[in-house]
Amino acid sequence: MSTFALDNPVWNRLRDPRTAGIAGIVLGVVACFVALPPITARSPLYPVLVGIAAAILGLSAALRGLRRLGWGAFAAGLIGIVLGVLATRSSEGNLSIVFTASLIASMFVFSTPLVFGSMAGIFSERSGVVNIGLEGMMLMGAFWGVYGADKGKSWAVGILVAMLAGGLLALVHAYFAIHLRADQIVGGTAVNFLALGITGYFFFQLYNGQDIPIGVSTIPDVHLPYIRHWKYIGPAIGSLNLLVWVSFALVIVTWFVLFKTPIGLRIRACGEHPRAADTVGINVYAIRYGCVVLSGMLAALGGAYLSIGFGGGAYTDNMTAGRGFIALAAMIFGNWRPFGAFGAALLFGFSTALAYRLPAYSGSAATLFQALPYVLTLIAVAGVVGRTVPPAADGKPYKKQ
Amino acid sequence: MTDELVLEMRGITKKFPGIVANDDVSLDVRKGEVHALLGENGAGKSTLMNILYGLYKPDEGQLLLQGKPAVFGSAKDAIQAGIGMVHQHFMLIPVMTVAENIVLGNEPVRDGVLLDERGAEERVRELSKQYGLAVDPTALIADITVGQQQRVAILKALYRGAEILILDEPTAVLTPQEATELFGIVRSLRADGKSIIFISHKLNEVLEIADRITVLRRGKKVATVSREGATEESLARAMVGRDVLLRVDKPPAEAGEPLLQVDDLHVFDDRGIEKVRGVSFAVRAGEIVGIAGVDGNGQSELIDAIAGLRKIESGTIELAGRTLEHATAREMLDAGLGHIPEDRQVRGLVLEFTIAENIALHDYAEPPDAKWGWLFPKKLVERARTLIREFDVRGGGPLSRAGTLSGGNQQKVVVAREIARDPRVLIAAQPTRGLDVGAIEFLHRRLVDERAEGRAILLVSLELDEILSLSDRILVLYEGELVGEHGADVSEEEIGLEMLGGRRTAA
Ligand SMILES: Nc1ncnc2c1ncn2[C@@H]1O[C@H](COP(=O)(O)OP(=O)(O)OP(=O)(O)O)[C@@H](O)[C@H]1O
Ligand SMILES: [Mg+2]
Numbered sequence: 001m002s003t004f005a006l007d008n009p010v011w012n013r014l015r016d017p018r019t020a021g022i023a024g025i026v027l028g029v030v031a032c033f034v035a036l037p038p039i040t041a042r043s044p045l046y047p048v049l050v051g052i053a054a055a056i057l058g059l060s061a062a063l064r065g066l067r068r069l070g071w072g073a074f075a076a077g078l079i080g081i082v083l084g085v086l087a088t089r090s091s092e093g094n095l096s097i098v099f100t101a102s103l104i105a106s107m108f109v110f111s112t113p114l115v116f117g118s119m120a121g122i123f124s125e126r127s128g129v130v131n132i133g134l135e136g137m138m139l140m141g142a143f144w145g146v147y148g149a150d151k152g153k154s155w156a157v158g159i160l161v162a163m164l165a166g167g168l169l170a171l172v173h174a175y176f177a178i179h180l181r182a183d184q185i186v187g188g189t190a191v192n193f194l195a196l197g198i199t200g201y202f203f204f205q206l207y208n209g210q211d212i213p214i215g216v217s218t219i220p221d222v223h224l225p226y227i228r229h230w231k232y233i234g235p236a237i238g239s240l241n242l243l244v245w246v247s248f249a250l251v252i253v254t255w256f257v258l259f260k261t262p263i264g265l266r267i268r269a270c271g272e273h274p275r276a277a278d279t280v281g282i283n284v285y286a287i288r289y290g291c292v293v294l295s296g297m298l299a300a301l302g303g304a305y306l307s308i309g310f311g312g313g314a315y316t317d318n319m320t321a322g323r324g325f326i327a328l329a330a331m332i333f334g335n336w337r338p339f340g341a342f343g344a345a346l347l348f349g350f351s352t353a354l355a356y357r358l359p360a361y362s363g364s365a366a367t368l369f370q371a372l373p374y375v376l377t378l379i380a381v382a383g384v385v386g387r388t389v390p391p392a393a394d395g396k397p398y399k400k401q
Numbered sequence: 402m403t404d405e406l407v408l409e410m411r412g413i414t415k416k417f418p419g420i421v422a423n424d425d426v427s428l429d430v431r432k433g434e435v436h437a438l439l440g441e442n443g444a445g446k447s448t449l450m451n452i453l454y455g456l457y458k459p460d461e462g463q464l465l466l467q468g469k470p471a472v473f474g475s476a477k478d479a480i481q482a483g484i485g486m487v488h489q490h491f492m493l494i495p496v497m498t499v500a501e502n503i504v505l506g507n508e509p510v511r512d513g514v515l516l517d518e519r520g521a522e523e524r525v526r527e528l529s530k531q532y533g534l535a536v537d538p539t540a541l542i543a544d545i546t547v548g549q550q551q552r553v554a555i556l557k558a559l560y561r562g563a564e565i566l567i568l569d570e571p572t573a574v575l576t577p578q579e580a581t582e583l584f585g586i587v588r589s590l591r592a593d594g595k596s597i598i599f600i601s602h603k604l605n606e607v608l609e610i611a612d613r614i615t616v617l618r619r620g621k622k623v624a625t626v627s628r629e630g631a632t633e634e635s636l637a638r639a640m641v642g643r644d645v646l647l648r649v650d651k652p653p654a655e656a657g658e659p660l661l662q663v664d665d666l667h668v669f670d671d672r673g674i675e676k677v678r679g680v681s682f683a684v685r686a687g688e689i690v691g692i693a694g695v696d697g698n699g700q701s702e703l704i705d706a707i708a709g710l711r712k713i714e715s716g717t718i719e720l721a722g723r724t725l726e727h728a729t730a731r732e733m734l735d736a737g738l739g740h741i742p743e744d745r746q747v748r749g750l751v752l753e754f755t756i757a758e759n760i761a762l763h764d765y766a767e768p769p770d771a772k773w774g775w776l777f778p779k780k781l782v783e784r785a786r787t788l789i790r791e792f793d794v795r796g797g798g799p800l801s802r803a804g805t806l807s808g809g810n811q812q813k814v815v816v817a818r819e820i821a822r823d824p825r826v827l828i829a830a831q832p833t834r835g836l837d838v839g840a841i842e843f844l845h846r847r848l849v850d851e852r853a854e855g856r857a858i859l860l861v862s863l864e865l866d867e868i869l870s871l872s873d874r875i876l877v878l879y880e881g882e883l884v885g886e887h888g889a890d891v892s893e894e895e896i897g898l899e900m901l902g903g904r905r906t907a908a
Contacts, residue, residue, distance in 0.1 A: 260515055260516055261514055261515060261516050262508035262510060262516050264516070265497075265501060265504075265505060265508060265516055266505070266506065268494075268497070269494055269497070269505050269506075272494045272495075272496060272497070273492070273493075273494045275492060276492035276493060276494055276502075276505075277505070277506070278476065279454075279456070279476050279486070279488070279492045280476065280477075280480070280492075280505050280506035280507070280557075280561075281475060281476050281477030281480055281506050282505070282506050392495075392496070
């Protein structure tokens with residue numbers, strides 16, 4: 001790039017490989033979006049040009065040492081071209097079915113359990129306990145939420161029962177991880193199977209494994225009075241489920257608690273250097289127990305959302321279907337930070353929502369697209385987004401002397 | 402200093418499985434005094450202080466604060482009673498700021514629930530002004546030097562209102578300049594009426610700073626003496642129980658062929674900064690070459706490069722006549738390199754392994770440890786037992802976990818392993834860090850003996866004393882370049898000047 005020795009601020013910026021790489025990724029996304037509503041460019045030239053620019057920027061970053069980011073941007077450019085060109089070749093009618101404002105709404109539908117799960121993971125892991133049992137805690141929330149709502153005749157009871165069940169299961173994990181200093185991955189896996197067993201057993205015992213009565217009390221949607229009728233925004237956020245809004249609030253609260261309060265400082269200290277926390281009189285065990293149990297309750301909320309939230313009061317065996325693990329990936333993607341994890345959850349939610357709409361084009365391709373969130377998960381875990389740094393003592397049992 | 406006693410420890414006994422770490426130890430501390438605690442490695446100093454700080458419970462004995470009995474269930478109780486401790490390994494969190502580390506557990510609060518970051522920084526600034534301990538409250542711990550980290554650790558104790566301050570081997574990791582600064586701080590704290598318990602293996606430091614000195618030997622208290630009348634020799638004798646040679650005698654070197662040859666070496670650190678910039682030197686059979694320098698001038702990178710632990714940017718390394726290009730650590734070891742690494746806990750030992758396993762770490766796959774891919778644990782234990790005796794490792798047998806040994810004894814295990822494999826070239830990086838005088842005497846003598854065996858020894862140390870007393874030739878490393886080469890008869894001042902870059906700026 002040094003041949004372009006122009007004294008131009010934009011060029012100067014782009015000569016920094018990092019900026020070039022990030023710009024490349026952004027352009028890669030743009031390449032695909034120019035062909036979609038509301039812009040809907042109809043000539044394949046636009047996505048191709050933008051995509052090539054993205055690839056060049058990516059290449060320049062990669063050749064200057066930033067390999068991951070650079071090749072990532074290069075790939076984003078190519079994918080942008082392919083998707084963009086495909087979009088220009090499909091009918092406008094199809095496009096507007098898939099890419100409507102309600103796509104945003106359905107992104108929130110799919111991301112909400114992940115938001116709860118990832119915040120749950122953040123609390124647990126920031127205190128130093130790896131919580132791979134999120135999946136099971138979510139599943140407990142899903143089943144016992146529906147049970148509580150059914151027997152208690154109120155979704156509020158359902159939520160309470162769900163949180164109680166999630167918290168109890170988390171307590172089991174905490175006991176093994178903190179008290180017995182067992183391996184936390186093994187313990188978490190055991191907890192997942194335990195949840196599968198418990199919910200499976202009671203689902204069969206209590207509901208014969210199928211008939212949850214119709215008309216179970218469900219968590220209401222929030223209909224925003226005026227905004228509902230606005231263009232674009234209305235369909236997007238005008239009538240979301242109550243728990244969706246709660247999940248937004250939870251992100252802010254999580255950030256606030258962890259980074260703005262004394263208790264948050266102590267939680268992070270336990271996850272980074274428990275002995276240091278111990279020597280200033282912080283009760284490491286108490287903090288970790290508290291965080292893991294809280295983690296279980298939050299994960300259960302995400303599960304309850306699946307059954308009595310958008311699920312409309314239905315339950316099926318193993319209803320969570322791996323969402324707990326994806327939430328974990330979102331947490332890692334977001335570098336153990338609330339807003340980062342939120343962004344990752346939205347991305348996963350978006351890709352799922354998209355996958356659900358693609359049958360408008362071709363059924364077989366859509367099935368393939370349903371793997372998108374999992375592919376993103378792999379990418380996240382492989383650390384393409386830059387090196388993620390877990391809390392230093394994450395997963396390490398603490399032993400007082 | 403007054404005669405008022407702020408602290409009395411009476412008849413403290415603490416047993417660990419297989420060892421009595423403290424045996425009926427009594428200690429009293431006056432208001433406004435610096436009380437030094439001396440003793441060999443594993444004598445029980447850290448244990449005694451951990452009891453005082455509420456981390457261990459004594460099996461027997463009593464604590465009196467200002468004449469009143471006190472029982473500490475946890476560090477929290479001790480902190481509340483006005484006791485502060487700066488641990489041998491600092492208890493600081495690298496990813497947090499100075500202010501956050503200092504207030505942790507005792508945070509100032511604003512509006513009922515909020516962490517008052519401003520207020521915390523303000524308090525830290527006040528404290529740091531009051532005691533003359535300069536720190537930047539907003540800096541991350543990971544970004545500041547070890548000397549600054551220590552100031553943070555001291556401030557952390559003062560923030561909690563410590564009246565009795567325990568400093569466990571505070572100078573072991575400091576450069577001489579930083580140590581001098583620390584003494585200034587200790588003096589001003591003493592003038593402020595605080596009492597300080599000071600643990601160190603460096604007798605000259607103890608004589609410089611302490612008012613009274615208590616000596617422990619093998620868990621028992623030997624004596625408490627006042628500084629007046631004490632000498633390095635008398636203290637060393639009290640510690641070890643026999644006369645100690647504080648300086649090694651060595652015949653002049655009979656250097657042979659060069660065994661280690663480094664030519665125009667360039668090495669980068671993890672952040673991509675060039676730390677070794679065109680270094681060339683040779684170490685011949687039967688000589689000790691010392692590398693002097695202030696910490697952070699490229700010593701670690703140089704050693705890592707030679708040991709095959711860090712990528713070489715350019716240049717060559719020749720070991721016993723073979724040029725090794727981009728050799729792995731294993732290839733270097735097989736070529737005849739012994740390496741006593743500078744950080745025993747990270748690089749030297751697997752703390753979770755037993756002593757026997759640690760000793761077998763390099764040669765576990767070869768006879769007599771193993772044959773046809775089959776390991777013979779009995780052989781490991783036997784070999785470990787011999788070495789434990791030969792190198793006087795105390796506090797455990799072949800099957801004890803390395804992590805339970807005291808710092809100094811851990812070091813001896815590493816040294817034993819490296820010397821026992823009969824290397825042609827031996828790199829000794831900070832070989833005596835944390836060792837007591839007796840152990841230092843032993844190790845120094847051993848290095849001189851190894852020299853006589855015809856090994857080439859490269860000694861890297863921050864202790865100028867050590868370099869001067871052991872080396873046949875001395876190289877001075879400054880900002881990644883060799884700025885001076887001297888015979889053994891060079892003066893301390895001359896090297897000191899070069900270490901600070903005096904020569905280069907003058908030229
Ligand atoms: N947690 C523990 N478990 C078992 N043994 C221990 C433990 N802590 C210390 N010891 C043993 O107690 C003895 C005293 O150890 P301590 O750490 O007090 O020595 P020290 O005087 O501080 O030595 P150094 O100068 O090497 O730091 C040693 O033999 C050590 O092996
Ligand atoms: Mg010690």
